[in-house]
Amino acid sequence: MDKYIPQEIEKKWQDQWESANSFHTDEDPSKKKYYALEMFPYPSGNLHMGHVRNYSIGDVVARFKKMRGFNVLHPMGFDAFGMPAENAAIEHGIHPRDWTLKNIENMIRQQKSMGLSYDWNRKVETCQPDYYRWTQWLFELFYERGLAYKKEASVNWCDNCGTVLANEQVIDGRCWRCDGEVHKKNLAQWFFKITDYAEELLADLSKLDGWPERVKTMQENWIGKSEGCEFHFDIEGFDEKLSVYTTRPDTAFGITFVVLAAEHPLVEKLIAGRENESEIRAFISETLKMSEMERTSAASEKKGIFTGAFAISPFTGKKIPIWISNYVLYNYGTGAVMGVPAHDERDWMFASKYGIDKIIVIDRPEKSLKLDEMDNAYIEPGVLINSGEFNGIPNEDAKSKIVDWLESKNLGSRKINYKLRDWLISRQRYWGAPIPVIYCDKCGEQLVPKDQLPVLLPDDVEFKQGALSPLATSKTFSDCKCPKCGGHARRETDTMDTFICSSWYYLRYADPKNSSEPFEKSKVNYWNPVDQYIGGIEHAILHLLYSRFFTKVLRDAKLLDFDEPFTNLLTQGMVIKDGAKMSKSKGNVVSPEEIIEKYGADTARLFILFAAPVERDLDWSDQGVEGASRFLNRVWRILLQFEDQIKTAQDSYDVSTLNKDEIDLRRILHRTIKKVTEDISDRFMFNTAISSLMELTNAIYGFQDKPLNPNLAREVARNLLIMLAPFVPHISSELWSRIFANEKDVHEQNWCEFDPSAIVEDEIEIVLQINGKVRDRIKIPATLDKDGMEKIARESKFVENKTIVKIICVPKKLINVVVK
RNA sequence: GCGGAUGUGGCGGAAUUGGCAGACGCGCUGGACUUAGGAUCCAGUGUCGCAAGACGUAAGGGUUCAACCCCCUUCAUCCGCACCA
Numbered sequence: 001m002d003k004y005i006p007q008e009i010e011k012k013w014q015d016q017w018e019s020a021n022s023f024h025t026d027e028d029p030s031k032k033k034y035y036a037l038e039m040f041p042y043p044s045g046n047l048h049m050g051h052v053r054n055y056s057i058g059d060v061v062a063r064f065k066k067m068r069g070f071n072v073l074h075p076m077g078f079d080a081f082g083m084p085a086e087n088a089a090i091e092h093g094i095h096p097r098d099w100t101l102k103n104i105e106n107m108i109r110q111q112k113s114m115g116l117s118y119d120w121n122r123k124v125e126t127c128q129p130d131y132y133r134w135t136q137w138l139f140e141l142f143y144e145r146g147l148a149y150k151k152e153a154s155v156n157w158c159d160n161c162g163t164v165l166a167n168e169q170v171i172d173g174r175c176w177r178c179d180g181e182v183h184k185k186n187l188a189q190w191f192f193k194i195t196d197y198a199e200e201l202l203a204d205l206s207k208l209d210g211w212p213e214r215v216k217t218m219q220e221n222w223i224g225k226s227e228g229c230e231f232h233f234d235i236e237g238f239d240e241k242l243s244v245y246t247t248r249p250d251t252a253f254g255i256t257f258v259v260l261a262a263e264h265p266l267v268e269k270l271i272a273g274r275e276n277e278s279e280i281r282a283f284i285s286e287t288l289k290m291s292e293m294e295r296t297s298a299a300s301e302k303k304g305i306f307t308g309a310f311a312i313s314p315f316t317g318k319k320i321p322i323w324i325s326n327y328v329l330y331n332y333g334t335g336a337v338m339g340v341p342a343h344d345e346r347d348w349m350f351a352s353k354y355g356i357d358k359i360i361v362i363d364r365p366e367k368s369l370k371l372d373e374m375d376n377a378y379i380e381p382g383v384l385i386n387s388g389e390f391n392g393i394p395n396e397d398a399k400s401k402i403v404d405w406l407e408s409k410n411l412g413s414r415k416i417n418y419k420l421r422d423w424l425i426s427r428q429r430y431w432g433a434p435i436p437v438i439y440c441d442k443c444g445e446q447l448v449p450k451d452q453l454p455v456l457l458p459d460d461v462e463f464k465q466g467a468l469s470p471l472a473t474s475k476t477f478s479d480c481k482c483p484k485c486g487g488h489a490r491r492e493t494d495t496m497d498t499f500i501c502s503s504w505y506y507l508r509y510a511d512p513k514n515s516s517e518p519f520e521k522s523k524v525n526y527w528n529p530v531d532q533y534i535g536g537i538e539h540a541i542l543h544l545l546y547s548r549f550f551t552k553v554l555r556d557a558k559l560l561d562f563d564e565p566f567t568n569l570l571t572q573g574m575v576i577k578d579g580a581k582m583s584k585s586k587g588n589v590v591s592p593e594e595i596i597e598k599y600g601a602d603t604a605r606l607f608i609l610f611a612a613p614v615e616r617d618l619d620w621s622d623q624g625v626e627g628a629s630r631f632l633n634r635v636w637r638i639l640l641q642f643e644d645q646i647k648t649a650q651d652s653y654d655v656s657t658l659n660k661d662e663i664d665l666r667r668i669l670h671r672t673i674k675k676v677t678e679d680i681s682d683r684f685m686f687n688t689a690i691s692s693l694m695e696l697t698n699a700i701y702g703f704q705d706k707p708l709n710p711n712l713a714r715e716v717a718r719n720l721l722i723m724l725a726p727f728v729p730h731i732s733s734e735l736w737s738r739i740f741a742n743e744k745d746v747h748e749q750n751w752c753e754f755d756p757s758a759i760v761e762d763e764i765e766i767v768l769q770i771n772g773k774v775r776d777r778i779k780i781p782a783t784l785d786k787d788g789m790e791k792i793a794r795e796s797k798f799v800e801n802k803t804i805v806k807i808i809c810v811p812k813k814l815i816n817v818v819v820k
Numbered sequence: 821g822c823g824g825a826u827g828u829g830g831c832g833g834a835a836u837u838g839g840c841a842g843a844c845g846c847g848c849u850g851g852a853c854u855u856a857g858g859a860u861c862c863a864g865u866g867u868c869g870c871a872a873g874a875c876g877u878a879a880g881g882g883u884u885c886a887a888c889c890c891c892c893u894u895c896a897u898c899c900g901c902a903c904c905a
Contacts, residue, residue, distance in 0.1 A: 214824050214900075221823075221901055228905085246905060259905090295903085302903075327903050337905045345821095346903055419904055540900080610845070611832060617898090619832060627845050637860090678836080688834065691844035698844090704861080767840045772886045774840055808885050813839055818885050 004636040006600025009734040014115055016733075022747065023117045025073050027526045034070035035527050036062040037506055037566075039535030039543070040077045040124075044084060045103040047110045049575035049582060049608070049620065050536065052592045056605040057572060057614050057686070058534045059116045063726035064680050066117070067751040073527050074117055075509040077124035078104050081132075081432045081498045083161055083177055086470075089430075089463040096431040096463075100127055110593060114601045115729045117747075122512045126501035131508065132433035133454035134518035135501050138550075139436060140447045141557055147193045148425075150437075150445070154263075154331075155424055157185040162468070163428040164189055166497060167421050168222075168542045176542075190426035190435060190494065194549050198223055198418040201548055210568030212615070215540045222541050224419025229403045230334060231412025233258065233311035236319060240266060242311050245333030245415060248343065249406070250398040253387035254361035256351065257339035258311050259304065259323045261330035262287040270309040270322060280305050280324070287326045295326055302327045302350045314411045315388070325350065333417055341377065342369075348377035361386045362395045423546065425497045430461055430470035432495030440482035440489040448491075449483050455491065469493040502543055503550040506530050506565060524560045533566040540571070570684060573617040575608070582620070590620055602728035603629040609686040609727055631694055632731055635724070638700050639735050642713045646739050649710035651718075655758070662709050665699055666758050669716050672696040673754035676723050686727070693723055719752045769816040770798050786811065793817050 017023065027033075038058035041051055062074035078100075085096035092099075104125060111118070124131055142148040156165040160180035164187060169176040194201075202223045205216045228247035235242055242258065260267055262284045271280045283305045287295070304325030311320045327346060328337055341351030341358040351358055360369050362382040369378055384390045384398050393401060406412035426435060434455040436448035448455055458477040461470040471477050471493035482489035504518070510527040511519040529551075544566070551565040574581055577588040595604045607628035612618040639646075658666060672692050679689035700708075700716060717739055725732040725746045736746035743749070761782050766789070768776040775798045780789065786809045793799065793807055793815045802819040809815050 217824060218900055224901095224904065226904070244905080248905075300903085327905095329904065332904045339905090344905070346905075417904075537899080613833085616826090616833095621832065621846070623846055624832070631845085633860095675836095683836075685834095685836090687832095688836095688844080691834075694844055701861085765840090769840085769886075772839095772884095777840075806885060808839090810839055810886095814886090816839080816885055 001637065001640045004633050004731070006602060006632075006730065007597070010113070010115060010600055010602070010730040013730045013733045014112055017115075017117075017747075018112075018120075021121075022745070023074065023119045024121060025071065025119050027523060028071045029526070031069070031071035033073065033527060033531075034062075034065040035073045035529070035531045036065065037073075037075070037509075037530045037533050039533070039539065040079050040502070040505060041107065042082060042084070043078045043080055043100055043103040043107055045106055047107060047114075047592045049590055049592055050572075052114065052604060053572055053575055053608050053618065054534060054536070055111065055114060055116050056608050057570065057684075058532075059114075059605070059729075060609065060680065060686060060726040061532055061534070061684075062117050063729065063747060064751065067722070067725070067747070067749060068681075069750065073122075073509065074119060075122040075124075075512075076111065076116070076118040076120070077122075077505060077509070078107070078126065079498060079502050079505070080104065080125045080127035081495075081501055083429065083431070086429060086431045086463060095459070097127065097457075100431075110596075113593075113596055114605065117729070122509050124505055124508050124512050126433075126498070126505065127431070129454045129456055130513075130515065132501065134508070135433045135496065135504070136436040136448070136453050136455060137450060137518060138504060138554075139433075139496065139500070140450065140453075142192060142553065143437075143447055145553065145557065147196065147553060148190060149193065150188055150190050150426075152186060152188045153191075153424075154184045154186050155189055156182045157187075158182050161429070164424055164426065166424045166499070168423075168545070169499075189424050190492075190496075191422040192425050192500075192549075194423045194546075195418060195420055197549050197552050198225070198420045199416075200552055201420075201545065204548070204552075204563060207564060208567075208569070211566075212569065212571055215537070215544065215569060215571060218540045219545055222420065222545065226417050228415060228417065229406060229412050230415040231314065231406045233314060233320065235266075235270070235322070236310040236312060238269065238309070240269065242266060242322070242336055243334040243412075244336045244338045245417060246338055248340065248399070249402040250384065250395040251340040251343040251361055252313075252338065252402055253315050253384070253390070254340040254342050254359045255313055255315070255320055255338045256341060256357040256359060257321050257323055257347075259325045259328050259337050259339055259350070260307070261328040261335040262324055262326065263330040264324075264328075264335045266336075267307070267324060270307045274308045276308075280307065284324065287324075290326065295329075300326075302346060302353065304350060304354060306354075314406070314409070321356070323350075323354075331421070332419065342371070342374075343377050343379060345377045345379065359386055423497075423549075425500055426492075426494035427497055428469040429495055430457070430463065432498060433501060434471065434495050435492040437492040438480055438482060438489045439492065440485060440487060442487055443482050443484040443489075446483050446489070452483075469495075471495070499542060499546050503546040504554075506533075506547070507554070507560070518559070521559060521561075525562070528560065529562050529564060530566045532568045532570065534570045534572060536574070537571040544569070570614060572614050573612065575618050575620055577620040579619075590622075595625065599625060599629050600632075600730070602632055602731050606632065606690065606728050610690040611687070613687055614684050631697065632728060634701070635697055635720070636731065636735065638697065638704065639717050639720070639739065641704070642708065642710075642717065643739055645708075645710035646714040646717050647741075649714040651711075651714065653711035653715075658709055658712060661702070661706075662712050665703070665708075665716065666712055667761065668696055668699045669719060670754040670756075670758035673719055673723065673752050674759065677751070677754070680726070689723075690727060693720065693727075696720060721746050722749055722752045725749075764812055766812065767814040768793060768796060768798065769814055771818055772816060782812070789815050 036058055038054045062072050066072040080100050085100045088094055088099040089096045156170050158165055158175040158180050160178040170182050175182055202225055226247050229249050230243055230245045232241040232243045271277050304323045307322045309322045311322055313320050339347040341347040342360045343362055358371055363369055363385045364382050382395055384393050390398050403414055436455045438446045458474040460474050462473040478490045480489055480491050507519050507524050511523040547565045554560050580586050582589045607625045611624050675692045676689045679685040721732050721736045732746050763779050764782045765777050765779050767774050768778055789809045790807050799817055804819055806818040
């Protein structure tokens with residue numbers, strides 16, 4: 001018997017699959033389609049273990065579904081635009097394109113060495129003109145639909161990256177990519193109007209039954225819907241109105257101050273000419289200097305200053321002092337809030353600090369509130385007091401009654417607010433899809449005509465750290481003709497956020513070579529939505545929210561006929577080692593390439609699928625890898641030991657010729673088929689599926705030194721290899737080709753079915769409990785009914801001399817006798 | 821602070837509907853084969869106990885004939901959000 005040498009067989013099978021075009025897919029309306037997709041990688045140059053895990057999971061799903069008869073789409077591509085390529089250009093003088101393409105080449109080589117069942121004919125690379133042409137085309141579609149606009153705004157700026165960032169890309173006040181500090185800057189930038197879809201993006205989360213709850217919760221929080229009302233105050237001595245937004249109109253009679261954000265446009269008017277104007281201005285500039293982080297931290301101190309102006313409460317007619325404070329956000333609601341210290345914790349702190357009045361307007365049901373006994377705002381439910389005609393109404397009911405009142409007096413109206421902001425999509429970088437817009441002095445902003453797309457990236461640019469838009473340094477790029485008047489015009493020199501490229505790639509896979517449109521509608525409607533999407537939790541908001549937005553816009557544009565891009569989402573856990581995420585700085589990185597070279601791809605895949613459930617973090621263990629390798633060697637040896645007998649055996653045979661041990665083995669086989677099938681298809685429990693395959697293998701070893709019916713050996717080998725195939729494709733193909741030499745490759749076989757009659761046992765072991773404690777294990781006929789079981793229990797020596805209170809029988813499981 | 825998750829041997833983890841806790845793997849111990857073993861095969865391996873047995877799923881309580889699983893309280897760890905009025 002020859003030895004299992006993965007290095008030899010893996011390459012052989014990879015080449016064979018590639019030359020046979022084994023994983024090529026076409027639309028086939030006669031078959032049920034299945035679209036398995038792993039998040040495409042950024043081409044950093046090398047796969048890391050997170051990729052290996054991601055692709056191993058996806059490959060099991062794709063191969064399994066294929067064996068179950070689905071027409072499977074399983075593509076791979078590269079999210080190829082982005083900063084690192086540009087940093088390489090800055091640091092090493094290599095062009096981002098060359099750097100990226102070289103990295104892609106290496107990563108494809110590594111992916112191929114894993115034996116993944118991708119249809120490589122469908123590869124997409126977002127940095128290629130034949131792809132970004134359609135990214136630009138989609139930008140124009142958004143523009144034409146009023147969903148892309150340019151405006152001057154206070155935006156997030158990362159100095160390191162020399163570009164603006166979307167809100168979603170700012171993590172704890174830092175850049176998602178380089179971790180550098182982000183600060184605010186006023187710039188004219190392009191936005192996508194994702195807020196138009198806020199309600200649908202929120203509401204449709206309920207359709208996503210196949211998504212993890214926590215991802216949906218995160219998106220829900222990010223969209224941040226709140227229902228309340230907006231109303232306005234008159235300002236004493238000014239012909240101005242001051243609007244505020246609140247979710248607590250029921251507390252409105254308790255307003256004792258109003259607070260403006262430092263940026264609020266009214267501030268300037270209100271403070272002009274006050275005797276302490278310079279003091280107020282100093283406060284404002286100090287507030288504006290604070291970083292976003294400091295200002296929005298709930299922990300930071302609430303500071304404020306009185307403007308000297310008064311609003312008039314529409315509820316009580318009283319004068320309400322107008323303050324400015326650092327705790328009011330300008331970009332949410334109206335940038336101004338009402339202060340009700342008795343019933344809001346922030347207002348309580350603020351009022352306490354500056355000696356502002358507090359008025360209780362919601363009273364506690366059990367015991368009346370007294371200000372001097374309170375050291376906190378009262379935010380529980382209660383009944384309105386000090387609220388004029390609304391006194392005595394429970395506060396929840398009062399909310400809508402007071403809004404009705406405001407609406408009837410034309411003072412305000414119901415209002416829904418979202419935390420979600422429009423998506424800032426322009427970037428002052430080179431390595432991205434140029435925004436296809438032309439500025440003409442005469443005709444204004446113009447889209448590049450569709451037949452002139454793509455707007456190609458120029459080569460004559462300078463790459464400099466922190467430089468503004470490298471495209472602006474090109475001699476040739478900016479100058480152009482206005483598509484409308486033909487006069488001199490200039491191009492937009494910003495590029496698009498790479499998240500735009502990745503917001504539609506899963507659609508392009510359906511029709512990757514189309515040169516007349518982004519994709520053919522019928523093809524996208526056949527393959528999409530993605531049936532199973534697999535990737536890391538880090539995209540819970542960013543990519544997954546943007547893709548949902550894109551899908552909805554494209555649906556409204558009638559380019560496709562579904563509402564959600566990803567029917568089922570699996571968020572894999574991280575690969576960690578020694579308790580920490582693998583990282584160069586911690587020195588705990590395990591290189592996939594080295595593992596594959598040493599043990600083979602099958603071992604790497606098997607270990608990573610076996611070591612932990614897919615959604616949980618996986619602790620890398622070199623010894624665990626050894627264990628996986630050991631198992632494959634065991635499979636290799638035991639199957640080849642029976643090779644000759646199996647070859648001469650029959651596929652259909654009379655199972656009544658089997659002896660008792662053989663019947664047991666056959667039972668284990670069919671139980672394993674049942675379990676593995678369920679574990680893969682219903683639960684994604686690959687770790688337990690593999691463990692039962694190990695148990696089956698252990699059971700075969702019981703026949704290592706004793707005769708095994710060749711027909712059964714053949715049945716076991718056939719099914720074991722079919723079940724192993726999605727996990728460890730190479731060794732499965734190799735053993736299959738040796739044992740079932742004149743049959744098609746194991747990956748072309750149908751998945752196995754279990755034989756229910758093989759699982760049935762004549763005699764089963766049940767547990768006898770006395771007062772819930774296990775006292776005995778008894779063998780009984782499987783057909784024995786409750787009465788029979790009870791009889792056995794009564795005759796048991798463990799019941800002797802005891803008074804039986806009750807007997808509980810669970811068929812096929814246990815008997816519990818309650819005694820005194 | 822709010823929201824979500826997790827907590828089981830020396831370790832990774834099983835236990836699918838409330839019904840034998842610890843499957844499978846790692847590690848460890850012993851044995852076989854062997855010049856040798858870091859290969860392979862076999863056996864053992866939750867804790868205490870000579871044993872019968874008792875105890876045991878973060879801690880405490882509850883429901884139940886029966887609880888890792890359901891309910892209540894507390895703790896720890898991780899993740900997300902975090903002045904959103």
